Amino acid sequence: MCGIVAYIGPKDATPFLLEGLARLEYRGYDSAGVAVTGRSGGIKLRKVKGRVADLAAAVPARFKGTTGIGHTRWATHGVPSDANAHPHLDNAERIAVVHNGIIENADELRAKLAADGAVFRSETDTEVLAHLIAANVAEGVELEDAVRAALGRVVGTYGIAVLDAERPDRIVVARNGSPIVLGIGEKEMFAASDVSALVRYTRQVVHLEDGELATVRADGFRTFTEDARTTHRQPSTVDWEVDSYDTGGFEHFLLKEIHEQPGSVERTLSGRLDERFATAHLGGLNLDARELREIRRVKILGCGSAYYAGEMGAQLIEELARIPAHSEPASEFRYRNPVIEADTLYVAVSQSGETYDTLAAVQEVKRKGGRVLGVVNTVGSAIARECDGGIYLHAGPEVSVASTKAFTSTVVAFALLALHFGRIHDLSPADGRRIVSALKALPDQIREVLEQSEAIAGLAAEYADSAGMMFIGRVRGYPVAREGAQKLKEISYVHAEAYPASELKHGPLALISPELPTVALVPDDELLDKNLTTLGEIKARSGRVIAVGHRRPEEKLADHCILVPKSEPELDPLLLNIPLQLLAYHAAVALGRDVDKPRNLAKSVTVE
Ligand code: AGP
Numbered sequence: 027m028c029g030i031v032a033y034i035g036p037k038d039a040t041p042f043l044l045e046g047l048a049r050l051e052y053r054g055y056d057s058a059g060v061a062v063t064g065r066s067g068g069i070k071l072r073k074v075k076g077r078v079a080d081l082a083a084a085v086p087a088r089f090k091g092t093t094g095i096g097h098t099r100w101a102t103h104g105v106p107s108d109a110n111a112h113p114h115l116d117n118a119e120r121i122a123v124v125h126n127g128i129i130e131n132a133d134e135l136r137a138k139l140a141a142d143g144a145v146f147r148s149e150t151d152t153e154v155l156a157h158l159i160a161a162n163v164a165e166g167v168e169l170e171d172a173v174r175a176a177l178g179r180v181v182g183t184y185g186i187a188v189l190d191a192e193r194p195d196r197i198v199v200a201r202n203g204s205p206i207v208l209g210i211g212e213k214e215m216f217a218a219s220d221v222s223a224l225v226r227y228t229r230q231v232v233h234l235e236d237g238e239l240a241t242v243r244a245d246g247f248r249t250f251t252e253d254a255r256t257t258h259r260q261p262s263t264v265d266w267e268v269d270s271y272d273t274g275g276f277e278h279f280l281l282k283e284i285h286e287q288p289g290s291v292e293r294t295l296s297g298r299l300d301e302r303f304a305t306a307h308l309g310g311l312n313l314d315a316r317e318l319r320e321i322r323r324v325k326i327l328g329c330g331s332a333y334y335a336g337e338m339g340a341q342l343i344e345e346l347a348r349i350p351a352h353s354e355p356a357s358e359f360r361y362r363n364p365v366i367e368a369d370t371l372y373v374a375v376s377q378s379g380e381t382y383d384t385l386a387a388v389q390e391v392k393r394k395g396g397r398v399l400g401v402v403n404t405v406g407s408a409i410a411r412e413c414d415g416g417i418y419l420h421a422g423p424e425v426s427v428a429s430t431k432a433f434t435s436t437v438v439a440f441a442l443l444a445l446h447f448g449r450i451h452d453l454s455p456a457d458g459r460r461i462v463s464a465l466k467a468l469p470d471q472i473r474e475v476l477e478q479s480e481a482i483a484g485l486a487a488e489y490a491d492s493a494g495m496m497f498i499g500r501v502r503g504y505p506v507a508r509e510g511a512q513k514l515k516e517i518s519y520v521h522a523e524a525y526p527a528s529e530l531k532h533g534p535l536a537l538i539s540p541e542l543p544t545v546a547l548v549p550d551d552e553l554l555d556k557n558l559t560t561l562g563e564i565k566a567r568s569g570r571v572i573a574v575g576h577r578r579p580e581e582k583l584a585d586h587c588i589l590v591p592k593s594e595p596e597l598d599p600l601l602l603n604i605p606l607q608l609l610a611y612h613a614a615v616a617l618g619r620d621v622d623k624p625r626n627l628a629k630s631v632t633v634e
Contacts, residue, residue, distance in 0.1 A: 028054040028097060028098060028099045028100050028112070028125075028126045028628075029046075029047060029050025029053040029054060029097065029126075029218070029219050029220065029223070030050075030095070030096070030124050030125075030126055030186075030187050030206070030217070030218060030219040031043050031046035031047055031050065031096045031097075031216070031217070031218045031219075031223050032095045032096070032124075032187040032189075032197050032216065032217040032218070032242070033046075033093070033094050033214070033216055034094075034214065034215050034242055035092060035211065035213060035214025035244045036213060036244065037092065037214065038090045038091070039062050039090075039091055039093060039094030040060065040062060040085060040089055040091070040094060042094075042216070042227065043060045043062070043094050043095070043096035044060065044078065044081065044082050044096070045223075045226070046096065046216075046218060046223035047060070047078045047081070047096045047097070047098045047223075048078045048079075048082075049222045049223045049271055050098055050218065050219065050220055050222065050223050051077065051078050051098050051623065052425050052427055052622065052623060052629045053098065053100065053219065053628055053629050053630055054098050054099050054628045055098060055099075055100070055623050055628075056075070056076075056099055056100060056101050057073065057074060057075045057098075057099045057101075057106045057107065057108070057110065057111035057112075058073065058077065058078045058080070058081040058097065058098040058099065058111060059071065059072060059074070059081065059096065059097055059099075059111045059112050059113050059124075060072055060073070060081065060085065060089075060094060060095070060096040060097075060113070061096075061113040061122040061124075061189055062089065062090065062091025062093065063093050063094070063122075063189055063190075063194045064090070064091040064092045064194050065092070065194060067191055067192070067194070068191055069115065069119055069120070069122050069189065069191045070090075070091060071113060071115065071122065072084050073108055073111035073112065073113065074108055074111060075106050075107050075108050075111065091194075092194065093189060093194045093195075093196075093197060094189070095113055095122060095123075095124050095187040095188075095197065096124065097111070097112035097113060097124035097125075099111055099112060102128055102151070103128075103132065103149055103150045103151045104148060104149030104150050105149075109147055109148045110148045110150050112124040112125060112150075112152055113156075113189070114147075114148060114152050114153040114156045115156055116144070116156045116157050117143075117144060117157070117160070118160060119191070120160060120163070120190060120191045120192060121156050121159050121160045121163065121190055122156065122188070122189040122191075123152060123155045123159065123186055123188050123189075124152075124186065124187050125151075125152040125155060125184055125186045126184065126204040126632060127184040127185060127202070127204040127632065128151060128182050128183055128634070129151035129152070129154055129155065129180055129181070129182040129184065131179075131180065131181040132151035132154045132182075135154045135158065135179065135180070136153075139154065139157045139158065139161070142161070144157040144161075151182075154180075155176060155184075155188075158176035158179060158180070159172050159173055159176045162175040162176055163190065163192075169188065169193050169196060169198050169241075170196075170198050170241050170250070173186075173198045173200060174239065174252060174254065177200060177202075177239075177252060178252065182202075182203075183202055183203030183204055183382070183632070184200065184201070184204055185199075185200070185201050185203075185204030185205055185206045185219050187199045187217055188200075195243055195244075196242060196243050197217065197241075197242045198239060198240070198241055198242070199217050199234070199239065199240050200234075200238070200239040200240075201234040201235065201236055201237075201238055201239075202236050202237055203236060203382065203385075203408075203632070204219065204380075204632050205219055205220065205233065205234075205380060205407070205408065206218075206219060206233075206240075207219070207220070207221055207224065207231050207232065207233050207234070208231060208232040208234070208240060208242060208247055209224035209227060209228040209230070210228055210230040210232070210246075210247075211228045213244055214244055215242045215243065215244060215246070215247060216228065217240075217242055220630075221264050221266070222271050222423060222425070224264075225264055225266065225271065229263050229265075230261040230262075230263060231261060231262060231263075232247070232259045232260075232262070233262070233406050234249065234259075236408070237251060237252055238250070238251060238257060239251075239252070262406070266422060266423050271425060278611075278615075278621045278622050279425040279426040279622045280426035280428055280430065280517070280611055280621050280622055281621075283424055283425070283426055283430050283431045284430045284431070284476070284604070284607050284608060284611060285476055286422065286431050287430070287431050287434050287476075287604065288469035288470070288473050288476075289422075289469070290420070290422055290432075290434070290435050291434060291438050291468050291469050292469050293419075293420040293422070293435075294419050294420055294421060294435040294439055295438060295442070295465055295466070295468075296420070299462050299466065301459075301462055303449065304449065304455045304458030304461075304462055305446055305449035305458055305462075306443070306445045306449075306462075307446075308417055308442060308443065308446055310415050310417060310418065311399060311415045311416070311417070311443075311446075312414055312415030313371075313399075313415065315450050318446075318447060318450050319450055319451070320369055321349060321371045321447075322349070322367075322369040323349065323350050323351070323352075323367065323369065323370040323371070324343050324349055324350070324352070324370065324371050324372075324373060325351075325352055325353075325354065325370055325371070325372050326339055326340055326351065326352065326353040326354070326372075326373045326374075326375060327353075327356040327359055327372060327373065327375065327384060327387045327388070327391075328353070328355070328375030328376060328381075328384055329355055329356050329357050329376075329381050329383050329384055329631065330429075330512065331428075331429045331509055331512055331513075332376055332377065332381070332384070332429070332433075333353055333354070333356070333375070334433075334508045334509040334512065335375055335433050335440070335505075335509070336353030336373070336375050336436075337353040337505035338437045338505045338506075338599050339351070339353065339373070339401075339436070339437065339439075339443070340352050340353045341501070341502055341596075341599075342437075342440050342441050342443075342444035342596055343440065343443065343444045345444070346441075346445055346447065346448035346453050346596060347444055347448040347451050347453065348448075348451060348452065349447060349451070355383075356374065356381070356383045356384040356386070356387035357383035357384075357387075359387045360383060360386045360387040360390050364390065364391075366390075366391055366394035367396075368395070368396075370396065371397060371399065372388075372391045372396050372397065372398040372399070373398070373399045373400075373401060373416075373443075374387065374400050374402075374413060374416075375400075375402075375436055376400070376401075376402050376404075376407070376409045377402075377403045377404070377419075377421075377424055377432035377436070378403070378404055378629065378630040379400070379402045379404040379406075379407020379408055379409040379410045380404070380407055380408055380409070380630040380632050381409070381631050381632070382631065382632050382634055383631070384409055385408050385409050385412060386634075388400075388412045388413060389412065392412065398412070398414055399415050399416040399417070400412075400413035400416030401417050401419070401436055401439050401443075402416060402418060402419065403418070403419040403420075403421050403424065403432045403435070405418055417439045417443065419432060419435040419439055420435070421434075425622065425629075426621070426622040426629075427516070427517075427622060427623060427627050427628065427629045428513055428517050428621075428624070430513075430607045433509065433603070434472075434600060434603065434604070437600050437603075438465070438468070441465060441596070441597060441600075442465075444596075445458060445461050445462070448461075460594055461594060461597070464593045464594040464596075464597050467593065468593065468597070468601070471590075471591040471601055472601065472604055474590075474591050475590050475591070475601060475604040475605055475608075476608075478605065478608070479608050479612075482605055482608040482609055482612055483608075483615075483616075485572065485586055485588075485609065485612075486608075486609050486610075486611075486612030486615075486616055487613075487616045489572070489613065490518065490520065490612075490613040490616040490617050491617075492520065492541065492542065492543055493542060494520065494521035494541075494542055495511070495514060495520060495521070495522045495542065495543055495544070495545060496522075496523050496524075496525065496534065496537065496538070496543070496544040496545070496569075497510045497514075497522060497523065497525070497544070497546075497547075497606075498524070498525050498527040498530060498544060498545070498546050498547065498560065499524075499526070499527055499547035499602075500526060500527040500528055500547075500556060500557055500560075501526075502549070502551070502596070502598060502599050503547035503549060503553075503557075503599065504524070505599065506547050506599045506602045506603050506606065507524040507525070507526075507527075507545070507547055509603055509606070510522075510545060510547075510603065510606030510610070511524035512524075513606060513607055514606075514609065514610040516610070516624055517610055517611065517613075517614040517621055517624050518610060518613040518614040518617055518619055519617070519619065519624070520613060520617075523537075527546065527556070527557055527560045528560075530560060530564075531563065535563065535564075535567065538564055538567040538568075538569040539567070539568060539569065540568050540570060542569065543569070543570040543571070543572065544564050544569055544570070544571050544572070545574060545609070546560070546564070546571055546572070546573050546584070547574050547575065547602050548561070548573050548574065548575035548579060549575050549595070549598045549599075549602060550575060550576035550577055550592060551595045552595070554575075558583060561573065561579060561583040562583060565582060565584075570585045571583065571584040571585055572584070572586045572587070572588065573586070573587045573588070574587075574588045574590065574605055574606070575587070575589065575590070575602070576589065576591075576592045576598075588605045590602055590604065590605060
């Protein structure tokens with residue numbers, strides 16, 4: 027949710043900290059801060075409510091130090107304010123801490139520390155850590171031991187970086203549920219909550235495991251467990267391109283990522299289609315054909331757009347493999363004591379691989395002996411590591427808070443899984459070939475849709491100031507409607523409702539009026555006539571309709587029409603979704619919204 031950066035080396039830490047925070051800002055952006063120290067001793071601290079740019083403006087030229095930590099926040103405990111921004115200091119201003127996650131027993135610890143004389147200056151749970159660590163750093167106690175002792179009293183999740191003004195030769199970092207990655211430089215070291223902050227400086231990284239800590243010095247690092255046993259970690263090389271973290275000439279990351287979809291879909295498909303047997307090869311499943319034949323049910327778990335992509339995935343699996351499949355919000359599943367069945371395959375979906383609710387759902391399934399696959403974008407992320415196998419999306423980094431290219435690649439990954447499953451069961455070679463060719467055609471078809479961006483911008487401008495918007499679709503079109511509504515509300519703040527088209531007459535038809543336009547998914551499939559009837563019902567109530575489909579409905583049934591290329595019916599939802607991304611984007615721009623960093627949201631939701 028929040029972003030952490032840290033630097034230690036011969037240079038001034040501040041420029042790296044500020045640039046790193048700007049790159050992590052998509053993780054949280056209500057306040058930001060930096061703290062540095064050096065040989066001259068003492069901690070310099072600046073933190074402000076607002077964006078990283080506000081922080082940069084508040085940092086004076088003399089703010090220098092060779093060891094530093096920084097943070098960009100998404101508020102959980104306490105409102106966004108200067109005082110609640112990280113880093114947090116102890117009363118002697120010797121220890122500075124930045125923290126992602128939630129300390130669940132913060133109130134209890136706060137009361138004890140206050141009774142011992144600690145004076146709290148913020149409402150955050152994190153400040154507890156600064157006082158706790160300070161209480162443990164005594165003469166002859168190493169900083170890492172003081173941090174370990176403090177964390178031993180903490181219940182909750184954390185990724186932290188700790189600075190000690192009296193030991194400027196090191197930073198101590200720790201991970202439990204919130205990622206921390208070390209970056210190895212030339213006589214300098216970096217740490218961050220996400221590689222995006224590091225790739226300009228180094229490609230050699232070490233991902234800490236949960237329950238692991240590290241002492242980071244300019245010339246290297248040492249990792250160890252909470253009970254002080256040394257661990258041995260080999261660096262890996264980051265293969266994402268540096269320019270993935272730039273807008274590359276587009277006005278926003280979101281628009282860039284929408285336009286990257288032909289390439290990201292190609293990468294998701296790359297090397298996985300088998301034309302000879304009309305199937306898909308998915309090397310990471312760790313399940314052979316015999317084991318897959320024993321699967322009787324598929325349960326897909328994800329949050330937000332990942333859950334909607336899972337709904338599309340469930341339909342693909344049912345249609346191609348004829349195995350009952352269902353998608354459920356991981357955030358609900360984990361709390362309802364779910365029945366875990368031996369012949370059910372659980373599939374966790376997450377772009378970031380960090381979403382706490384999804385991770386907790388995976389852990390619940392595994393604790394009860396279930397088998398979980400991951401459909402994940404971020405290689406080596408917590409969810410990917412927790413799963414028994416899976417499919418990496420290879421969509422490339424997604425920076426904008428709203429998911430677009432990862433969403434599309436997730437659905438493509440499910441199409442591959444469904445094809446693979448189907449061909450193990452009863453999907454005919456002819457049907458397999460039909461799906462293989464349709465998948466190969468997708469990148470060019472997406473390009474065709476993207477060419478309509480300008481026309482869609484015109485429509486978005488016309489409808490952006492509506493009181494709300496209705497999104498409807500039948501069966502395959504319903505998850506498209508849900509994702510379309512999610513995208514619009516998330517980035518434009520226009521209220522949007524998604525309904526199955528078949529349900530309209532059971533209640534929501536009462537809402538239809540000229541003030542509530544409807545985006546209707548009307549693919550040219552076996553349900554076209556039913557969908558056209560629904561359009562007639564909306565028009566009869568003076569509703570305005572934007573139809574998205576494969577052929578223009580009669581003029582009396584739709585006010586506007588967006589046409590997309592026809593795929594196979596099972597894959598049509600993928601293409602129908604792309605104009606809805608553009609519609610949401612252009613509506614948000616027309617309304618002057620902060621497209622890449624919508625209010626109240628963050629890219630990775632690493633808290634409950
Ligand atoms: C997508 O536009 C949203 N920002 C959000 O719903 C997101 O899909 C959800 O939080 C899950 O994230 P994940 O894929 O990283 O797990």
